[in-house]
Amino acid sequence: MQNQLPNPLQNQLHNRLHGVLEGIDRAIDWIAATRRHAPRLDMEAGRLGIRLRRCRTQARYLYNASHGETAIGFYGQSARGKLHLIAALAAGQDGALTTELGGKRLDVLSLIEPQSRTTGLALRFSRRRPAENSAYPVQLKLLGEADLGMIMVNIFMDGTGPDTAGRDLGDQALDDCLDRLLTHRQAEPVAGMSGDRVVELWDYVSRHDRRRQKQLEIRFWPLAVELAPYLSVEDRAELFSVLWQQRADLTVAYRHFAAILQHLDGASYVMAPLGVLVDDNALRADGILDNAMLARLYTAADPLIQVAPILNGGAATPVELSMAELAMLAVELLIPLDAPARASLGEPVDLIDFAGIGGSLERVTTPAIPQENAIGVAYPLAPALLRARRAYLPERYADRQDVNLLMVCTAATQRPEVAAAGKLLDYWVRSTQVENTRLGGRRKPGLIWALTRFDQRVVQGRNHDEAVQRYIGNPGDTWGTLLAMDPRGINSVVAYLAAEATRDAKLRRLNEQTHELQRELAENLLGGWHQAANEDPLQKQPIANTLLKALQARAGMHGELLGHLLPAREELRRLYLQTQPDRAGAAEPGHPGPDGGMEPFGLGVTLDLLSDPPTGGGQGLSAAGIAGAGHETNYARKARRYWINHLRGLPDNGPLLALLGISRPTMEILMTELITAAIRLDIAGSLDNILVDSGPPGLPADGKADRQAARVLAVLGDFVAWLGFTQVSEAQRPDSRINPGHKIFARLTPSSDNWGAANRLARLDAVPVNNTAFYVYDWLVGLNTLIRQNAGYAGGSEIGPAQRERLGAIIRLINPASN
Numbered sequence: 001m002q003n004q005l006p007n008p009l010q011n012q013l014h015n016r017l018h019g020v021l022e023g024i025d026r027a028i029d030w031i032a033a034t035r036r037h038a039p040r041l042d043m044e045a046g047r048l049g050i051r052l053r054r055c056r057t058q059a060r061y062l063y064n065a066s067h068g069e070t071a072i073g074f075y076g077q078s079a080r081g082k083l084h085l086i087a088a089l090a091a092g093q094d095g096a097l098t099t100e101l102g103g104k105r106l107d108v109l110s111l112i113e114p115q116s117r118t119t120g121l122a123l124r125f126s127r128r129r130p131a132e133n134s135a136y137p138v139q140l141k142l143l144g145e146a147d148l149g150m151i152m153v154n155i156f157m158d159g160t161g162p163d164t165a166g167r168d169l170g171d172q173a174l175d176d177c178l179d180r181l182l183t184h185r186q187a188e189p190v191a192g193m194s195g196d197r198v199v200e201l202w203d204y205v206s207r208h209d210r211r212r213q214k215q216l217e218i219r220f221w222p223l224a225v226e227l228a229p230y231l232s233v234e235d236r237a238e239l240f241s242v243l244w245q246q247r248a249d250l251t252v253a254y255r256h257f258a259a260i261l262q263h264l265d266g267a268s269y270v271m272a273p274l275g276v277l278v279d280d281n282a283l284r285a286d287g288i289l290d291n292a293m294l295a296r297l298y299t300a301a302d303p304l305i306q307v308a309p310i311l312n313g314g315a316a317t318p319v320e321l322s323m324a325e326l327a328m329l330a331v332e333l334l335i336p337l338d339a340p341a342r343a344s345l346g347e348p349v350d351l352i353d354f355a356g357i358g359g360s361l362e363r364v365t366t367p368a369i370p371q372e373n374a375i376g377v378a379y380p381l382a383p384a385l386l387r388a389r390r391a392y393l394p395e396r397y398a399d400r401q402d403v404n405l406l407m408v409c410t411a412a413t414q415r416p417e418v419a420a421a422g423k424l425l426d427y428w429v430r431s432t433q434v435e436n437t438r439l440g441g442r443r444k445p446g447l448i449w450a451l452t453r454f455d456q457r458v459v460q461g462r463n464h465d466e467a468v469q470r471y472i473g474n475p476g477d478t479w480g481t482l483l484a485m486d487p488r489g490i491n492s493v494v495a496y497l498a499a500e501a502t503r504d505a506k507l508r509r510l511n512e513q514t515h516e517l518q519r520e521l522a523e524n525l526l527g528g529w530h531q532a533a534n535e536d537p538l539q540k541q542p543i544a545n546t547l548l549k550a551l552q553a554r555a556g557m558h559g560e561l562l563g564h565l566l567p568a569r570e571e572l573r574r575l576y577l578q579t580q581p582d583r584a585g586a587a588e589p590g591h592p593g594p595d596g597g598m599e600p601f602g603l604g605v606t607l608d609l610l611s612d613p614p615t616g617g618g619q620g621l622s623a624a625g626i627a628g629a630g631h632e633t634n635y636a637r638k639a640r641r642y643w644i645n646h647l648r649g650l651p652d653n654g655p656l657l658a659l660l661g662i663s664r665p666t667m668e669i670l671m672t673e674l675i676t677a678a679i680r681l682d683i684a685g686s687l688d689n690i691l692v693d694s695g696p697p698g699l700p701a702d703g704k705a706d707r708q709a710a711r712v713l714a715v716l717g718d719f720v721a722w723l724g725f726t727q728v729s730e731a732q733r734p735d736s737r738i739n740p741g742h743k744i745f746a747r748l749t750p751s752s753d754n755w756g757a758a759n760r761l762a763r764l765d766a767v768p769v770n771n772t773a774f775y776v777y778d779w780l781v782g783l784n785t786l787i788r789q790n791a792g793y794a795g796g797s798e799i800g801p802a803q804r805e806r807l808g809a810i811i812r813l814i815n816p817a818s819n
Contacts, residue, residue: 009507010066016514017063020521023814024056027526030807038798040679041529046222047645051525053199053225058517062510065401069128069350070506072497073403075394075425077356081409081454083109086351088490089497090125092339097125099335102137102274104282108335111277111284112353119291120390122332122397125351129336133315136271136308140288141332143389144268145233145258146197147396149240150204152254154388155381156244157208169245171578174219181231181239182223189229191266192258193236198225200399205243207427214571216242218642219578233258249381260325265316267309276305276326288327294382297324328385331393343494349501352403355390356411357420394424398431401513404506405497407450407482412464422471429478430654432509444500446509447472447479450493458485522815524651524668530807531794544787547670548780554661558776564656565674565720567646572709575642576635577701632694632708636687639712644678647671672794674720677786680793681724686715723782734785736778744778 031049035042072089074082087109091097097108112123130139143151202221206213220242228236237255244250264270272288279285286293296302302324308315332352397403406428411421425447433446449465457463472478482496483489551558650656651667660667690711694704718726725733725745733743796804811818 007503007507009504009511013066013507013511013514014063016518017059017066019813019816020059020514020518021056021063023810024052024059024521026810026813027521027807028052030803030810034799034803034807037800037803038795040795040798043641044644044648044795047648048525050199050202050222050225052521053196054203055517055521055525057196057200059514061400062514062517066507066510068402069126070347070501070503071124071350071352071403072501073352073354073394073397073406074409075354075356075406076409076411077413078410078452078454078456079355081450081452082353082407083112084452084454085407085409085450085484085490085493086125086353088484089343089345089494090337090341090351091343092337093342094339095342096339097337098339099337101277101336102134104274104278106278106282111289119289119293119327120355120386120393121289121330122393123335123353124332125335125337125353127337127348128334128350129338130271130334131315133271133308136273136306136315136318138272138274138276139310139334140270140272140276140307140326140330141334142261142264142268142270142329143257143331144197144266145192145236145261146201147331147392148254148257148261149201149243151385151388151392152240152250153205153208153243154392155250155384156247158384158388169242171215171219171574174215174242177238177242178220178223178227181227181235184232184235185227185230186232187230190232190236192233192262193228195225195229198228201240201243204395209243214568215574218571218575233262253381253385257325257328260321260329263321264307264309264319265311267311267316269310270307270326271310271315272307272326273305276323287323288330288333290327291386292382293327294324294386295378297322297328297379297382299378324379328389331389331396343490345494345498345501347502349497352397354394354397357391357417357424391420391424395427398428401432401510403428403432404509405446405448405501407448408465409450409452409454410456410465411449411468413456413462415464415467418464418467418471422468425468425479426472429472433478443509445476445478445480446500448496449479449481450484451481452484518815518817519665522811522818524665524672526807526811526814527818528672529795529799530804530811531796532804537788537791540788540791543669543673544784546666547673547787548784550662550666551660551670551780551783552777555773555776555780557660558779560656561660562720564650564653565647566713566716567643569709569713571642572639572712573702573705575638576705576708578638632691633688635708636684636691639691640684640687643712643716644675647675673783673787673790676790676793676795677724678719680790681719681727683715683719687712690715723779723786725782734781736774737781738774738777744781745775 028049031041031045031052035045041048074086076082087095087097099106099108108125130137198221202217202225205216224239228239231239234255237251237258240254241247241251275285276287277285277289278287293302302322304320304322305326306318306320307326308318310316406425408425411425412418429445429447449469451457453459457465469475469479475481482493484493551561648671650671651664657664657667691708695707699707722745730743730746733745736742736744736746739746796807799807
């Protein structure tokens, strides 16, 4: 394929992402050097470092995607429907879909006919041809070691196999495992797993196994991020076995395939002989496309082959492995197409075929694997591995921005498959489409249902995809539909894709994501640490206005907001029961219109909160702090750290943002102001004082945990409910807007207008008092005052001038618009 001409937007995007990557590297170094002299930064450094790693991975994927080809994905269980569309878009003038590999002309459809292809391997049809290599003409993309961990977790969560239910790894067993592995830490990193890839694994497990994350995110993940890169493959298998409850067969599988990746020098691509696809007569062979090949692992029926890893841009010395091992590790097969396509899309576009979740619409399932034959016992984990890899691949491509448009042909054939398909496609939309609704719908959706004559609703008269579509969102915003029932429909599909699947459209989408990434880094993660201590309170008013407008519009959901601002009691109990001292290198990021009468989630009250409000007296920063080294003092410190990191995680809670009707940047601002106020009002000192007395001697540990967790919730709940104004005399509080003549949170006095012979009855007002509205609007007025009082107490107030100047240079490198 000829090289495309340079694109100005592409060059600009490359430069910006290069600055982002370099800036993140410098920011991580800056945190390490500065946290020792900045207590608040030290408290948040663990979670901040994780967030920076996550952003670095995203920037790297965006950078790689900007270099890659524009691609259209085809997902679903109607294999015939997908191949019908692919053939219509990629077939030559004679209508045939052929490729030439190793000097042989092959009919692609005979290799990947729907009745045979159930391996879950992604197929990339491309006009790009790899470097000529007659001995190894087949290019394959491989899984990485972190991908193996995700696949094992997928199998475990599927609930099949032994020891998958009813047994949780206890805290003590987890601590013993980590303590043992800490002694195995090597001096230099071991190839195959970086800290950034561990964070990716963390994110994947958090999405699919939320039940256990509260335990793992406190005790396991922070240490794993630092430790895993320095462990051998064998020790990493033991470390990550925690994720699948130390199930032996999954641990052995992880260890085996990770060792093969080490044998391949961690190559992302290999060149393989033609024999992995066809035999000497160019007929389909028992190779990597054969769904039964993996079952031959560890048997004499599994032939040895040689592949050439692609290292440093060229083919390295061939390495030997088995066909079954390659069948498992290969994630994508490149099928180069030479003949000009009959249907022109205007630009070179790759077409990628993914298998769907569940069975095939054609009702052709994986052939039964014999338990035993003349050669040996079949590999029992093979079906689960292939099924888990098939389910995982679309998420992998979504994270890497490898697919620009996704065509769906029957997402679900049965009702039980609806939820899994809906979650997967929703994740693809959220990962790649940058909130199309926020952009006013000016861009057409990238998720398209393509209705062909092979679709389930046509063949069987059933349509489960409607439920999948409802799960994802509104038509036009998040997904669309195209008809491809006849030649006219195919022509419409071609015309649509020719207009949407362009390099410029792809670069614009990547550019939008880069803008959002720069904003996240410069404003949310790093900006607060750059603010000076002499900040003018008037500069805080625009922030307060933004928050008040957003929160007042959904004032009826205020209770949901307050509830989410507090950590769970059970997690505070668990935190107390941790008697182990902090592990070296481990952080503790606990993951976790204004018209009220017209707004359905309002309170029936319209009130202007944005005019010049009276200012209250500022609160001084108490000198009380965390002191001593006792267990209760240590718990106070841990509880404060856990709560602050809990607040930092709320902007990532998509369902909560949707419920409250506020944007992620707005939630980020709110959390920053609440954290600043909590530090300014010395919530840490309050926790330390109230937790000193752990109860009478002899009280059991569980009883102490309940007692101390309740006390922590009492302190935090008081702050969340009253924003610290209960500690201020009523005369010094700001005036209430909804209760004129009174201060906020003033006690409402009952009416004294009594009547009747016995004077026992009170005359009620014609309109009952809306106590909820009084409280919510007083809370919002208090928030406005609290934000203005936060001036000068931002995280940057404890940063020295030299370090602040250094951070400013980093922020400008990440986002030059911050100047």
